[in-house]
Each structure stands twice: as C-alpha cells, then as structure tokens.
Amino acid sequence: MNKLWYLSQISIFEEMSREEIREIDQLDTIHHFNWITKNTLVQTPESTREGLYFVKEGKLRLYKLNDSGKQFTLGILTRGNIFGELNSFSFGTRGVYIEAMESSLICSMSEPQFERLMINRPQLALKFLKALSDRLNEREEQLEQLALHGLRKRVLHLLSTLSAKFGVIQDGYALIDLPLSHQEIANMLGASREAVSGVMSELAKEGVVKTSRLSVQLAVTILEENIPRNSTH
DSSP states (O other): OOHHHHHHHSGGGTTSOHHHHHHHHHTTOOEEEEEEOTTOEEEOTTSOOBEEEEEEESOEEEEEEOTTSOEEEEEEEOTTOEEEEOSSOBOSOTTOEEEESSSEEEEEEOHHHHHHHHHHOTHHHHHHHHHHHHHHHHHHHHHHHHHHSOHHHHHHHHHHHHHHHHEEEETTEEEESSOOOHHHHHHHHTOOHHHHHHHHHHHHHTTSEEEETTEEEEEHHHHHHHOOTTOOO
C-alpha cells in the first residue's frame, strides 16, 4: 500500500497538503509493522512499548486490571489515534494492556525520529498536544463516572461514548460498530457480567437499547442526552 496514502489517513496529518506529507515521508521517520491479529496483546504492563505508534487500521483497547483481576477499559483507539511513550512526550499508556480488538495495523516512530519531525514541522507539536489533551479529558471523564454514578448511569455513558465514536444511525438508533457482548461491556466498566446483563435487560425493555449477538444499538434520543463532551465520531 502506498505510504503517502497511509500518512494522509493518520489524523495528526489530516490538515497537511500532499506536498507537506511527501516531505515528511522523505524524512523516513515512520516505519510500518505487519498486521496484528485479533485478540493479540500489543503491550502488557511489563512490556511497555517505547516510541510513538499510529493506528493505521483496526481498533485497539487499552485496559488495566483491578485488585480482583477484573478488566477496566481506559480507551479504544482506532484509525488515526496515537499511543506510546517517549522521554519527552507521553500518551499515558505506560503500565497498561493494549489488545487488538480486530485485525489491526500500526506503524512506529522512535524518539530521535519524533524530535527530528518536530524540528522540521513544529506545527505538528500543537496537534500532538491536542491529542494528548483529548486523551486526558476522556480519562478524567471515565474516572468521574466510575466514582460518582451507579452502574446504569455508567452503562449509558459508555454506550453513548461508543455510539458517538463508532455509531451508525439506523431508524432512530445508533448501531455501535464494535462486537459487544455483556462480558465485554462489563470488562469496560470493571463490573460483573451478571450486573451488566441485568441493566441491559432493563434498558432493552424500556426501548433504550436493542441487542443481538455481539451487537448493541442505542436510541438516538438517549445518545443526545448523554453524549460525552470529548467524544468525536
């Protein structure tokens, strides 16, 4: 696949002209990786990846384990998103699990390459800072939901977040373009599957959600009421 086309798909470069992207390509700062198969762990707390990584295709899930071993999802990265750690720049992904939710392709940039890119294209630094700010705001909102609200409210907030990012509107409902079982929703909230199933059953009876095997739709009226401040489609 043409490297320039791939660069143009990464959101951090989306406002740059083709000529500017070609100049970045000639700096040889970005290297491609092979496809990562679904359910593969890209990183564990003991194997934090150094450098910056760009998601080219697919979806990655960031999560931690609590004291009882339950998973708590910190974020979902999709095409154009960035993760990684440098001495001079961090996206807050040290010490977390990163798992491919589907077949995914990522590329990498080392710290010397990143510094060289910032010297040649200082306007990109502002984009990196905005991406970092959005990630921190999203993390803060997740922690606020976890600390202040009951499970029903947290489920609605999660489904609204996922609908805002991955939803496709169909007949008054947002179909979330992710495979979502009750166990997966529980993992994202650090809750038990049984408790989540109870809440989902209530929401389905009320017409708030429609569910089928690994599929969830959220009523658009509910999405508009609960849409997170920092979510973007």
